[in-house]
Amino acid sequence: MKSSVIVFPGSNCDRDIAVALEKYKIKNQMVWHAESMLPKSDLVVLPGGFSYGDYLRAGCIASKSPIINDVMEHAKKGGLILGICNGFQILIETGLLPGVLLRNKKLRFVSKNVHLKVINTENKFCLNYKKKKIIKLPIAHNEGNYFADNNTLKNLEDNNLIAFKYSDELGNANSENNPNGSSNNIAAILNKEKNILGMMPHPERVIDPILSGEDGSIMFESIIK
Amino acid sequence: MQISSEIISKHGLKLEEYKKIISLIGRKPNLLELGIFSAMWNEHCSYKSSKKYLKTLPTKNKNIIQGPGENAGVVDFGDDDAIVFKIESHNHPSFIEPYQGAATGVGGILRDVFTMGARPIATLNSIHFGDQHHPKTKHLLNGVVSGIGAYGNCMGIPTVGGEVKFNSTYNENILVNAMAVGLVKKSKIFYSKAKGINQPVIYVGSKTGRDGIHGASMASAEFDHKTEEKKPTVQVGDPFTEKLLLEACLELMKDNSIISIQDMGAAGLTSSSVEMASKGNLGIEIDLDKVPCREKKMTPYEIMLSESQERMLIILNSNKVKSAEKIFKKWSLDFSIIGRTTNSKNLVLNFKNEEVANLPLSSLSTDAPLYDRKWKKSVVSKNKYLKNNFKELKIIDSLKKILNSPNNSEKSWVWEQYDQTVMGDTIQGPGGDAAVVRIHKKNKGIAIAVDSSAHYCLANPMVGGKQVVCESWRNLIAVGSHPIAITNCLNFGNPEKSEIMGQFVESVKGISEACNYLDFPVVSGNVSFYNETQDKAISPTPTIGGVGLIKDLKNMMTKNIKKFNSNIFVIGKTSGHLCQSEFFREVLNLKSGPPPEVNLFNEKNNGLMIQSLISKKLLTSVHDVSSGGILLCLYEMCLSGKFGAKIKIPINNMNLHEYFFSEDQSRYLIEVTDEYKDKVTNILEKGSVFYEILGKTQKDSLELDGEFNIKLSELNKLNSLWFKEYFKEK
Numbered sequence: 001m002k003s004s005v006i007v008f009p010g011s012n013c014d015r016d017i018a019v020a021l022e023k024y025k026i027k028n029q030m031v032w033h034a035e036s037m038l039p040k041s042d043l044v045v046l047p048g049g050f051s052y053g054d055y056l057r058a059g060c061i062a063s064k065s066p067i068i069n070d071v072m073e074h075a076k077k078g079g080l081i082l083g084i085c086n087g088f089q090i091l092i093e094t095g096l097l098p099g100v101l102l103r104n105k106k107l108r109f110v111s112k113n114v115h116l117k118v119i120n121t122e123n124k125f126c127l128n129y130k131k132k133k134i135i136k137l138p139i140a141h142n143e144g145n146y147f148a149d150n151n152t153l154k155n156l157e158d159n160n161l162i163a164f165k166y167s168d169e170l171g172n173a174n175s176e177n178n179p180n181g182s183s184n185n186i187a188a189i190l191n192k193e194k195n196i197l198g199m200m201p202h203p204e205r206v207i208d209p210i211l212s213g214e215d216g217s218i219m220f221e222s223i224i225k
Numbered sequence: 226m227q228i229s230s231e232i233i234s235k236h237g238l239k240l241e242e243y244k245k246i247i248s249l250i251g252r253k254p255n256l257l258e259l260g261i262f263s264a265m266w267n268e269h270c271s272y273k274s275s276k277k278y279l280k281t282l283p284t285k286n287k288n289i290i291q292g293p294g295e296n297a298g299v300v301d302f303g304d305d306d307a308i309v310f311k312i313e314s315h316n317h318p319s320f321i322e323p324y325q326g327a328a329t330g331v332g333g334i335l336r337d338v339f340t341m342g343a344r345p346i347a348t349l350n351s352i353h354f355g356d357q358h359h360p361k362t363k364h365l366l367n368g369v370v371s372g373i374g375a376y377g378n379c380m381g382i383p384t385v386g387g388e389v390k391f392n393s394t395y396n397e398n399i400l401v402n403a404m405a406v407g408l409v410k411k412s413k414i415f416y417s418k419a420k421g422i423n424q425p426v427i428y429v430g431s432k433t434g435r436d437g438i439h440g441a442s443m444a445s446a447e448f449d450h451k452t453e454e455k456k457p458t459v460q461v462g463d464p465f466t467e468k469l470l471l472e473a474c475l476e477l478m479k480d481n482s483i484i485s486i487q488d489m490g491a492a493g494l495t496s497s498s499v500e501m502a503s504k505g506n507l508g509i510e511i512d513l514d515k516v517p518c519r520e521k522k523m524t525p526y527e528i529m530l531s532e533s534q535e536r537m538l539i540i541l542n543s544n545k546v547k548s549a550e551k552i553f554k555k556w557s558l559d560f561s562i563i564g565r566t567t568n569s570k571n572l573v574l575n576f577k578n579e580e581v582a583n584l585p586l587s588s589l590s591t592d593a594p595l596y597d598r599k600w601k602k603s604v605v606s607k608n609k610y611l612k613n614n615f616k617e618l619k620i621i622d623s624l625k626k627i628l629n630s631p632n633n634s635e636k637s638w639v640w641e642q643y644d645q646t647v648m649g650d651t652i653q654g655p656g657g658d659a660a661v662v663r664i665h666k667k668n669k670g671i672a673i674a675v676d677s678s679a680h681y682c683l684a685n686p687m688v689g690g691k692q693v694v695c696e697s698w699r700n701l702i703a704v705g706s707h708p709i710a711i712t713n714c715l716n717f718g719n720p721e722k723s724e725i726m727g728q729f730v731e732s733v734k735g736i737s738e739a740c741n742y743l744d745f746p747v748v749s750g751n752v753s754f755y756n757e758t759q760d761k762a763i764s765p766t767p768t769i770g771g772v773g774l775i776k777d778l779k780n781m782m783t784k785n786i787k788k789f790n791s792n793i794f795v796i797g798k799t800s801g802h803l804c805q806s807e808f809f810r811e812v813l814n815l816k817s818g819p820p821p822e823v824n825l826f827n828e829k830n831n832g833l834m835i836q837s838l839i840s841k842k843l844l845t846s847v848h849d850v851s852s853g854g855i856l857l858c859l860y861e862m863c864l865s866g867k868f869g870a871k872i873k874i875p876i877n878n879m880n881l882h883e884y885f886f887s888e889d890q891s892r893y894l895i896e897v898t899d900e901y902k903d904k905v906t907n908i909l910e911k912g913s914v915f916y917e918i919l920g921k922t923q924k925d926s927l928e929l930d931g932e933f934n935i936k937l938s939e940l941n942k943l944n945s946l947w948f949k950e951y952f953k954e955k
Contacts, residue, residue: 009472009556010465012381016649019666048647050379053465106954109374111644112637140378140644205646210663210778 001026001224003043006071008033008062013048013084013204020204021045024220031067038070043080043223046071046087048140048202058101058143059089068094080124080223081196085141088188088198097189097198098156099148104141105181111140113212114179116187116201117167120160123194127222134171135164135215137201139179139187144200146182146189153183163188163197228259236263237442242594249588257526257574258582260439264492264530265499265589267445268754273594274720275752278733282747283740288709289748290414296337296487297407298748299414300710302774306664307411308671309343312351312404312714312770314753317444318459319401321452323368324375327352327401328462329534331376334405336488339471340537342415342478343407346648347662348377349675350387350403351714351768355396357631357951362391365399367952372462373403374642379464380471383651384643385660387675391631394679397448397758402714404675404770408664415478417487419505419540419566424484426498426509426564427546429553430470430536433494434519436461437532444491447719448758458532466535466558473556474537482545489536495529497538498564499572503586508569513576517559525576540566600726605685606817608804614813615882621933623812623882624856628944630811631951633853635864635941638948656864657784658703658849661775670781672706672773678852679764680805681820686728686765690735691823695890697771698743699849702832703893705782705839706773711740713750713769718762720754728765729754736767742825745771782839784848784861786868791845791922792902793862793870795855797831797892798915801883807853808886821888828891834914835893843901843908850892855919856885858894860940863927869937871928872920881932896922 003026007014014030021028029039033051038044051062062068075081075096083091091097104110113136118129129135148156156162165185167173173185180200188199203216233243236259246254246262254262268274284292290307291299297311315330331348338345352369355362366389377384382405437460477483485505487497494516502509513525519533541549546562553560567573572589574582615623627633636655645654652670653661659674676696682689694711701708713736718725740746756763775781803809804818838844850858863869875884897905909916920930928934948954 010379010468012379012468012647016647019649049381050465050468053379053463055465108371109378109642109644111378111646112641138646140647142378202646205649207649210652211646211649 001043002041003028003045004031004039004041005045005047006031006033006067008049008051008065010051010053011047011049013202017045017047017084017204020207020220023207024224026224033065033067036066036070038067038074041074041079043082044071044074046083046090048085048087051086051090059086059093062090063093075196078193078195082125083198084202084204085200088200089143091196091198096196097191098152099146101143102145102147103143104145109142110179112179113138114201115167115169115177116164117171117173119162119165120190123163123190123197125197125219125222126163127225128218132171134167134169136213137203137215138205139201141200144180144182146186148183156189157184159192161190161192162186163190164199228253228256236260237267237445238263242266245594249592250584255582257529258584260526260530261495261582261584261589263442264495266593267442269445270492270496271593272752274596274598274754275729276595277597278730281733282737284746284748286744286746289746292748293750296340296417298710298712299341300748300772303669303776305410307409307414308772309338309341309407309409310405310712310770310772311337311749312402312712312768313751314714314716315401315403316399316716316753316756319369320399321455322459323365324372325459325461327369327372328376329460330401330403331373332462332464332467332534333490334403335380335382335467336490338405338407339474340415340486340488341409342413343409344475345382345405345407346650347383347385347406347660347673348403349385349660349673349770351400351675351677353390353392353395353400353766355399356393357391359396363951369401370639370642376462376464378644380468381647383645383647385645385651385662386655386673388677389636389639392679392764394764397761398756398763400716400766402768404712406671406673406772413478415483415486417485417501417504419485419501419507421484422507422566422568424566425541425543425546425562426511426566427539427541428516428536428561428563429539430558431463431466431533432517432519432559433523433528433531434533435523435527435531438527438530445755447755460532460534462534469556469558470535470537473553473558476552477549482542482549484540484542486537486539489538491532493530493532499586499589501538501540502566502572503590508567508571508586509564510567510573511564513574515561515563517561525574525581598720598726599723600730601723603686603727603731605819608818610803610815610818612880618882620881620885620929621935623808623886624860625943626812627807627853627857628940629947631947633807633857634947635945638952652781653704653783658700661704661781663778668778670775670778672701672704672775674700675768675770676700677766677768679766682732682767683764684805684818684820686731687735688820688823690732690767691739692820692890693767693769694736694739694745695823695828696851697769698745699832701771701773702835703782703847703849705780706775708745708771708773710746710748711769711771713747713767715752716756716763716766716768717754718757725762732765732767739825743829780840782844782847784846785865786862786896786922787845788898789868789922789924791896791898793859793872793919793922794895794897795892795917795919796835796895796914797827798889799855799884799887799892800889801879801887802889803883803887806886806888808882821890823890831891831893831914834909834912838905838908843897843905844895845898846896848894850894852888854886854888855894860927862894863937864941868922869924869926870920871923873930875917
């Protein structure tokens with residue numbers, strides 16, 4: 001399997017995701033944002049970070065990078081795209097995923113391990129997760145408060161396009177265990193064709209038991225399946 | 226322009242110092258030159274009051290690759306690895322403008338580390354605020370924490386630990402000390418010493434603006450009621466540009482293009498150019514028209530004294546200019562050849578085809594004033610109190626009160642604003658004895674701790690200085706590492722006052738004694754004097770940042786209790802010293818008396834014993850007993866909530882409050898399973914290490930025989946209350 005990690009000037013989780021892909025023997029290339037040609041890839045990853053400093057809306061400038069045209073083409077052809085944190089914000093700015101990511105409800109950066117309930121396992125990224133299982137992944141963001149109009153939310157729910165929801169360790173997803181104020185406790189969503197996943201939590205940071213867990217590993221095991 | 230005595234004093238220079246300038250250069254300086262002198266001769270850059278004593282600190286042993294005098298210290302970390310680290314203060318700017326002040330404090334210390342070729346792998350901080358009820362405290366705390374977070378988070382470097390403290394002595398002078406740690410290959414360390422004549426001097430990074438002019442001089446004076454007016458001396462940070470600068474510098478450092486490199490920190494272009502050239506015993510000539518400026522019509526004076534951030538000065542191999550420029554263009558950064566090295570041993574500045582300054586470099590560096598300031602020994606009060614004061618108190622009520630105090634409350638409100646896990650190597654984040662970060666792709670790790678003990682230092686600076694080094698050593702031992710070296714940030718009031726100077730002299734003496742005894746040298750640091758407002762100085766606050774090596778991560782230790790029905794041992798003797806304890810302070814509001822004594826023999830003996838027990842894999846968890854004493858320490862081991870403990874009243878008939886809340890030094894709590902209990906007891910006895918068995922672990926409650934039995938969840942709730950209430954969050 002071949003992957004490309006798009007590197008924006010202020011990406012800072014690019015190394016972390018490359019380490020994870022390498023661990024699962026995925027042949028990865030780092031692709032500079034100013035390139036206009038995407039190398040042949042099965043999977044494109046938009047990593048976390050502050051692509052252009054994010055002084056404007058997070059991910060906004062990155063969505064206009066030269067490489068994004070080819071990423072859109074890749075999406076249209078059904079290629080896999082994984083956007084993590086800033087990558088999720090960029091996917092939203094390109095329009096590949098619906099809704100917006102607002103500032104966290106408490107108006108400050110939030111970095112902690114959160115429990116997530118697995119909602120959709122019928123996609124290439126989550127095949128190996130068990131449905132309704134509770135997993136633990138870290139989040140670290142300032143703008144992860146997912147918001148969309150009621151129709152969009154209904155569409156996501158009805159069509160089973162929510163991959164993970166914030167929850168407590170028993171799987172209750174409500175405002176008490178919602179770290180950033182996201183509508184319907186949404187932590188990750190898929191596009192209609194389910195080849196694109198955008199998520200705020202960082203699976204690439206928990207791929208080793210010594211790093212307080214391996215719940216992230218399951219995603220990479222699913223991808224190579 | 227005539228240099229009047231008013232202009233001289235506005236530059237923070239004394240009249241005698243001005244006379245010294247004239248005698249050194251043989252003429253009167255012009256205004257630009259006076260500004261350069263003021264930038265180089267202020268306390269912050271010249272260490273003129275502290276140098277005499279800093280020289281007495283131990284700075285060498287077989288692990289030290291680079292001690293003080295460079296951008297940061299460097300220690301050997303086995304294989305081909307070296308660790309670069311330093312702590313630095315950004316106190317004055319953070320009080321004036323907390324967000325930008327703290328953010329640029331982090332930015333500055335990160336540059337110090339990557340200037341030496343290291344990729345930063347962690348930051349930590351020690352932040353001190355005034356009393357919780359002081360009208361500025363909430364605003365300052367909020368601003369500083371979000372500023373630290375904003376910079377580190379954007380750079381993608383995890384903030385893995387530190388300390389947050391409150392005390393009224395910081396009401397008008399908060400402390401923001403930031404530490405950065407980087408990893409470098411031993412063969413790829415870069416230094417600031419210039420070499421070779423006629424080599425191009427390159428300016429890279431952000432443009433120069435009018436921010437931070439005279440920042441270093443501002444930080445070398447007391448505050449008064451006009452502090453607000455000093456806002457323009459605070460720099461404005463841009464972490465995104467620093468991230469670009471980091472990547473561009475590390476890319477350029479892959480080959481041998483760079484002869485020497487230094488970041489433009491305090492006193493900006495002035496100190497970087499002067500230091501690089503004078504270390505290399507060369508001269509330097511700069512064409513100020515070539516300096517990239519953010520604003521129009523900037524004067525030579527402004528260009529030389531600006532402290533705009535995210536800038537570096539590089540002396541480049543002359544045949545590498547083109548390839549270097551390509552790298553900086555790729556990262557959209559300014560790149561400009563602004564001068565060259567010369568053999569004149571002078572700093573020469575040209576502007577619009579005119580020479581605007583010409584100063585012998587020695588006059589700015591080696592010939593800068595040095596002072597042997599008067600100092601007075603601190604008065605140490607006696608250990609006197611009446612047990613009647615707490616005869617009626619219940620142990621559990623005292624514990625609850627301590628847990629709910631700002632200083633001892635759980636600090637996730639702070640930590641959660643810092644990205645702790647980016648880079649994927651954070652094994653222990655904030656909240657433990659020391660943070661642990663894995664060396665990328667290897668099975669070894671670095672333990673890092675930041676500590677200060679201002680109450681102890683105020684009560685007895687000599688003992689306090691010793692104690693804080695021991696505390697750092699102990700924290701590093703507790704996570705299973707071998708302590709290697711420290712960096713220090715010495716925060717004090719106005720050194721021109723003999724009692725303040727006395728606090729400094731004695732603290733340094735204590736630090737030095739402990740460092741010598743433990744073979745734990747100082748490799749970097751800084752001094753921050755003049756933390757004083759309208760005659761009120763802060764408590765003397767030396768902050769120690771220590772690093773230790775964990776050769777095999779399988780031997781790493783954590784503090785949380787892991788097994789049911791295992792044994793809790795107290796290692797080290799409890800004599801019941803309550804003066805300067807959290808119990809006295811938080812529960813009885815008593816502030817007098819001496820700090821606990823530090824016995825270096827016991828410190829070392831107990832520490833090495835813990836180290837050996839960990840390496841024999843006989844311990845399940847370890848926690849150092851520090852402020853709050855045994856009971857708070859035990860509570861922290863139970864904090865994860867899975868296991869509690871049932872402990873008994875010790876047989877030594879000691880008063881319960883004295884036993885459980887005293888802050889005697891050199892102690893640890895350890896968890897030992899039944900399987901290893903006899904073995905551990907044997908080893909402790911053979912090693913002449915004092916120990917007591919406190920009790921056993923149990924499920925989810927903390928229990929003291931005949932005194933109390935309380936659910937951990939109840940204590941946890943209390944412990945996490947203070948920040949939520951303070952910021953009115955549910």
